[in-house]
Amino acid sequence: MSGMTTTLAHPERDEIRITTVLQALADPVRLQIVRALAMHEEGLSCGVLPLGVTASTLTHHVRTLREAGVVRVRPQGTSRISSLRRDDLDALFPGLLDGVLAARR
Template sequence: MARELPHPEVTTLSLDTVLAALADPVRREIIAQLSQGHDDQACIAFELPVSKSTSTHHFRVLREAGLITQRYAGTAILNTLRRQDVDTRFPGLLGAVIDAECLARDRSATEPRTGDA
């Protein structure tokens, strides 16, 4: 029997829970990466500045908030953004967060690092 992870129904998504999940920059990075068309991406494919156990925690928070779905494929867990579900419940929220995260990422990539000549 295939293992399944619990996911909240669209009608039960809580704005407070979604916003709390999106408050963390690592989780916003995961959401931004998934929004770039990388559905069904394994957790190990993400280059995150945290340990494996902390990464697992971040993915669980996103799943429990209803922002991503996770499914087993062998021993890997594949992640997909629940964009349509979140947009149905909170129109425009996820798009605004993704746009802001991508803009912040672009800005930090072009800013000179301290100490560079």
């Protein structure tokens, strides 16, 4: 066998569920990731962020965000570039993302 991760599964726009998105956003670490991605339109490798969790935990969080439809992940060399699915989220839940990002605390 040996795991070929089948090229990263992402939900289609119409498969994204509000409950899943909220669950994904309702974690401090993931929220920090989302905030960071919000100010990097091009996307970035989450491994560079100072999140205070181990690499394997990071993987778990990014997968949660991806499967919820919050981020899009594309392989690039030895890294994975994550970016916010702003267009999809704004179309489905207009205002949600902006509201979350506007939070001061």
